[in-house]
Amino acid sequence: MEKKLIFEIGTxxxxxxxxxxxxxxxxxxxxxxxxxxRLGYDHVExxxxxxxxxxVVHGLKDMQDxxxxxxxxxxxxxxxxxxxxxxxxxxxxxxxxxxAVENLExxxxxxxxxxxxxxxxxxxxxxxxxxxxLNECIFLIPFSKQMTWADWQIRFARPIRWIxxxxxxxxxxxxxxxxxxxxxxxxxxxxCPQPIQIDNSDELLKTLxxxxxxxxxxxxxxxxxxSGIKAIEEQFEKENxxxxxxxxxxxxxxxxxxxxxxxxxxxxxxxxxxPRDILIKAIEYHQRYFAAVNxxxxxxxxxxxxxxxxxxxxREIIKGNERVLKARLSxxxxxxxxxxKNSWEKWIEKLRGVIFYSKLGSMYxxxxxxxxxxxxxxxxxxxxxFNISDRYYDFSGRASLxxxxxxxxxxVVEFPELQGVVGREYAKERNENPEVCEAIFEHYLPxxxxxxxxxxxxxxxxxxxxxIDTITGMFLAGAIxxxxxDPFALRRRALGIVLSIFEKGYDINIAxxxxxxxxxxxxxxxxxxxxxxxIIQEIVDFIIARFKFTFEKDGKRTDxxxxxxxxxxFSLLDINKRYEAILKIISDGKMDEITLPMIRCKNIVKGRxxxxxxxxxxxxxxxxxxxxxxLLKYExxxxxxxxxxxxxxxxxxxxxxxxxxxxxxxxxxxDKTEEIKNNRINLVKKAMDLYMLIADFSKIYAQ
Amino acid sequence: xxxxxxxxxxxxxxxxxxxxxxxxxxxxxxxxxxxPDTFLRCLGPEPWKVAYVEPSRRPTDxxxxxxxxxxxxxxxxxxxxxxxxxxxxxxxxxxxxNLGIDLKSHDIxxxxxxxxxxxxxxxxxxxxxxxxxxxxxxxTYFQQMGGxxxxxxxAEITYGLERIALYLQDKDSFWDLAWTNDITYADVHLESEKxxxxxxxxxxxxxxxxDLFDKFEKEFENAISHDLVYVACEYVLKCSHVxxxxxxxxAISVSERTLYIARVRNLAKTMCAAYIAQREKLGFPLLxxx
Numbered sequence: 001m002e003k004k005l006i007f008e009i010g011t012x013x014x015x016x017x018x019x020x021x022x023x024x025x026x027x028x029x030x031x032x033x034x035x036x037x038r039l040g041y042d043h044v045e046x047x048x049x050x051x052x053x054x055x056v057v058h059g060l061k062d063m064q065d066x067x068x069x070x071x072x073x074x075x076x077x078x079x080x081x082x083x084x085x086x087x088x089x090x091x092x093x094x095x096x097x098x099x100a101v102e103n104l105e106x107x108x109x110x111x112x113x114x115x116x117x118x119x120x121x122x123x124x125x126x127x128x129x130x131x132x133x134l135n136e137c138i139f140l141i142p143f144s145k146q147m148t149w150a151d152w153q154i155r156f157a158r159p160i161r162w163i164x165x166x167x168x169x170x171x172x173x174x175x176x177x178x179x180x181x182x183x184x185x186x187x188x189x190x191x192c193p194q195p196i197q198i199d200n201s202d203e204l205l206k207t208l209x210x211x212x213x214x215x216x217x218x219x220x221x222x223x224x225x226x227s228g229i230k231a232i233e234e235q236f237e238k239e240n241x242x243x244x245x246x247x248x249x250x251x252x253x254x255x256x257x258x259x260x261x262x263x264x265x266x267x268x269x270x271x272x273x274x275p276r277d278i279l280i281k282a283i284e285y286h287q288r289y290f291a292a293v294n295x296x297x298x299x300x301x302x303x304x305x306x307x308x309x310x311x312x313x314x315r316e317i318i319k320g321n322e323r324v325l326k327a328r329l330s331x332x333x334x335x336x337x338x339x340x341k342n343s344w345e346k347w348i349e350k351l352r353g354v355i356f357y358s359k360l361g362s363m364y365x366x367x368x369x370x371x372x373x374x375x376x377x378x379x380x381x382x383x384x385x386f387n388i389s390d391r392y393y394d395f396s397g398r399a400s401l402x403x404x405x406x407x408x409x410x411x412v413v414e415f416p417e418l419q420g421v422v423g424r425e426y427a428k429e430r431n432e433n434p435e436v437c438e439a440i441f442e443h444y445l446p447x448x449x450x451x452x453x454x455x456x457x458x459x460x461x462x463x464x465x466x467x468i469d470t471i472t473g474m475f476l477a478g479a480i481x482x483x484x485x486d487p488f489a490l491r492r493r494a495l496g497i498v499l500s501i502f503e504k505g506y507d508i509n510i511a512x513x514x515x516x517x518x519x520x521x522x523x524x525x526x527x528x529x530x531x532x533x534x535i536i537q538e539i540v541d542f543i544i545a546r547f548k549f550t551f552e553k554d555g556k557r558t559d560x561x562x563x564x565x566x567x568x569x570f571s572l573l574d575i576n577k578r579y580e581a582i583l584k585i586i587s588d589g590k591m592d593e594i595t596l597p598m599i600r601c602k603n604i605v606k607g608r609x610x611x612x613x614x615x616x617x618x619x620x621x622x623x624x625x626x627x628x629x630x631l632l633k634y635e636x637x638x639x640x641x642x643x644x645x646x647x648x649x650x651x652x653x654x655x656x657x658x659x660x661x662x663x664x665x666x667x668x669x670x671d672k673t674e675e676i677k678n679n680r681i682n683l684v685k686k687a688m689d690l691y692m693l694i695a696d697f698s699k700i701y702a703q
Numbered sequence: 704x705x706x707x708x709x710x711x712x713x714x715x716x717x718x719x720x721x722x723x724x725x726x727x728x729x730x731x732x733x734x735x736x737x738x739p740d741t742f743l744r745c746l747g748p749e750p751w752k753v754a755y756v757e758p759s760r761r762p763t764d765x766x767x768x769x770x771x772x773x774x775x776x777x778x779x780x781x782x783x784x785x786x787x788x789x790x791x792x793x794x795x796x797x798x799x800x801n802l803g804i805d806l807k808s809h810d811i812x813x814x815x816x817x818x819x820x821x822x823x824x825x826x827x828x829x830x831x832x833x834x835x836x837x838x839x840x841x842x843t844y845f846q847q848m849g850g851x852x853x854x855x856x857x858a859e860i861t862y863g864l865e866r867i868a869l870y871l872q873d874k875d876s877f878w879d880l881a882w883t884n885d886i887t888y889a890d891v892h893l894e895s896e897k898x899x900x901x902x903x904x905x906x907x908x909x910x911x912x913x914d915l916f917d918k919f920e921k922e923f924e925n926a927i928s929h930d931l932v933y934v935a936c937e938y939v940l941k942c943s944h945v946x947x948x949x950x951x952x953x954a955i956s957v958s959e960r961t962l963y964i965a966r967v968r969n970l971a972k973t974m975c976a977a978y979i980a981q982r983e984k985l986g987f988p989l990l991x992x993x
Binding site for chain 1: 771772786787788789792793796805806807808809810811812813814815817828830834835836837844846854855856858869870873875961962
């Protein structure tokens with residue numbers, strides 16, 4: 001028999017991001033647990049509202065599948081002695097299975113007769129197993145923000161207030177601390193505060209919607225919101241009003257309401273004098289309203305609010321929201337008009353007084369560094385064949401100088417979320433080049449995981465420069481992220497660098513940039529030379545770690561990245577190309593041709609000192625051979641690498657194996673004469689360095 | 704409903720829910736959280752239920768009485784429930800109904816707002832509560848105080864009294880609120896708001912404040928060295944308020960700011976740990992009432 005399982009975790013209002021995390025992970029966790037427990041089902045659906053996560057398992061079988069398996073033991077001949085008595089091997093095996101030794105069976109295989117046992121585990125009733133599975137699911141949801149409440153031990157996104165678990169018409173017993181599951185759910189917080197009883201698992205969603213005023217399915221809430229918006233657009237057909245659907249905002253609003261009610265309100269026309277983007281942001285951000293435009297694309301003095309509920313007093317709700325928006329917009333326009341009285345010069349002057357970070361100088365100092373780093377990025381890219389014209393030196397210089405100024409504008413001080421947007425708008429008003437205006441906004445990108453990346457050349461370059469500068473500065477000042485502590489979001493910044501580089505294909509050597517950047521901090525921080533090279537390495541590793549993180553998420557092998565970076569390669573694109581080439585060798589099954597001889601070299605040179613090879617001291621043919629081929633291959637591989645032809649340069653080292661093997665087989669390294677011995681070690685070191693031109697292959701895990 | 708009736712109403716409501724009703728702390732502080740009835744009582748295992756009005760001072764929020772929504776002196780109504788009851792949100796919504804807000808026909812929203820006060824090493828998770836878009840309450844489950852994880856967890860409900868009054872009286876400015884039938888909020892507070900704004904931003908004696916900070920910090924040490932936790936607590940608040948005034952006077956640079964915050968936090972940490980130790984020595988007397 002198959003029945004439907006419904007499992008509802010009732011909570012206090014979940015943040016939107018937690019709701020998404022909960023839906024995704026519950027579905028995965030439960031599917032996994034059901035499979036693990038041999039429970040057959042048709043499909044799993046997970047829904048969520050601010051106050052609940054609901055899992056529906058369709059067509060769940062009422063019996064667990066039985067388990068039949070064969071456990072193999074030792075060969076028969078060592079299991080019984082000459083008299084047919086069980087040996088220690090058989091006794092131990094039977095004991096391990098928890099059965100009497102007489103119950104062991106003989107099993108024929110290709111390799112002869114073995115002892116073993118066919119085990120049969122009968123499937124249990126689904127209702128017996130489900131409670132512990134559901135209980136586990138609650139604990140396994142990995143919310144990124146968790147809390148505790150009262151004297152409960154469990155951590156969850158927000159307090160859990162009820163659990164409903166019904167299979168068919170049977171209530172399952174799930175217990176979390178003092179909370180016991182049942183067949184009771186709750187509807188909308190204010191519209192239907194009383195408990196609702198659910199007797200059959202088929203009823204839940206329907207009853208919640210009809211009695212409880214809760215639309216469980218987020219997709220459906222989205223449709224209701226969109227059709228509500230459409231109805232309003234039709235209502236204002238004459239004015240030709242179009243609501244700006246900001247998708248991120250829409251996704252958030254869906255998670256803020258259990259039943260959406262779309263309303264339209266007005267704000268005074270005087271606020272239309274605010275620049276378009278600032279006005280729209282001010283409408284959207286704090287209050288989660290949608291803005292609207294007319295056919296010309298100008299903002300109209302109306303806003304859309306999505307209420308959580310259905311009300312007979314729409315007018316009052318609208319009025320309340322109008323009052324709040326009016327106050328927000330009067331703040332914004334007051335500060336905007338104050339800002340109009342100011343100039344770049346004044347703001348830049350003010351920036352000198354804003355500390356970037358203790359001991360790292362002012363924001364103005366930061367801007368000067370950005371200008372220099374941007375310059376270096378452009379010249380490095382041009383050295384590598386990018387044709388970035390000279391105008392971009394001016395653009396990035398100007399954008400660097402202006403990009404932080406909006407931090408001291410009154411509008412951003414009051415509405416920090418407008419940073420970047422205000423900078424761009426004020427730059428437009430002050431007739432800066434469009435490339436510069438855009439770069440001012442874009443240099444903050446990405447602002448969060450999954451955010452858009454800069455599109456303009458200048459925006460990308462200044463964005464990379466800014467992120468390198470912040471990471472470098474924080475490391476120098478000792479504000480290094482540890483564990484879950486990353487107050488300056490350095491990991492997100494590092495990831496931003498990686499993503500921008502790949503987006504644009506900018507071949508930037510991270511190590512060079514960081515080193516240059518560290519130099520720019522001289523005069524702010526006392527640095528001792530030795531320590532600073534350590535820190536440079538730490539910073540580079542930190543950025544590379546984000547690169548590995550994205551790689552790992554794509555299911556790629558991080559040991560290959562370690563191998564390449566160990567050879568001193570710090571251009572992400574270059575690393576990627578070498579990665580691809582090495583991967584190809586692995587899939588061709590030729591990796592041993594490189595790693596085996598290389599490891600042989602490595603073992604010889606470990607812990608020794610080296611000098612130049614003296615060709616006069618080369619005595620035997622095989623060592624002369626090795627030397628000659630080494631010199632040839634050095635030039636060849638360097639050349640091929642320069643042209644990014646890694647497939648070919650790897651073939652060169654594969655081809656190198658015979659030479660190395662012959663040398664090791666025929667030449668005795670540990671010669672009696674010290675000079676000759678040392679010369680041979682130097683030769684081996686040189687051979688190892690040849691491999692290192694591509695990667696430290698010895699770091700690659702054998703499969 | 705008059706401004707003062709809102710206070711009577713909330714006091715009665717929470718008294719009926721088992722809270723003791725206390726009066727404000729007779730010291731300057733930025734929020735009801737700093738009152739030892741929250742600051743200290745949220746620590747350790749003992750239960751505590753309290754409600755009180757808290758006049759709160761935030762010197763940088765002064766606007767010379769020209770902003771309708773923002774003042775350097777305003778009133779919070781603070782409720783602390785420890786441990787947080789299972790039906791705490793229903794209790795809270797009940798208080799709104801009791802104030803005459805028809806929950807069914809208005810849009811009451813719990814919008815994620817996690818709270819942290821680095822100055823006192825405190826953090827919590829919760830919401831701002833919106834009524835038709837207006838933020839009227841901060842609702843927080845304390846997770847940490849003075850850097851110490853809290854168990855049991857308290858629920859802190861902080862009503863913004865002026866905002867609730869705006870909503871209930873359908874007014875657009877604090878100044879227009881009816882304190883009683885014939886006295887407005889402006890009658891009570893506008894002149895002092897102007898004077899304090901001038902003082903906070905333009906007049907306060909910076910040298911004296913810098914000196915006071917150091918002295919208060921020293922006196923904290925003196926008090927704590929004699930195990931006088933409640934006295935020490937007041938010196939944490941004094942330091943914190945002096946710091947806020949210095950901030951309003953723009954007397955401290957951004958980097959110094961971090962250092963001052965760290966100094967106050969250290970005092971708070973020391974004091975919180977000392978408070979728990981002291982209650983433990985007393986055998987956590989309030990556990991007996993459980």
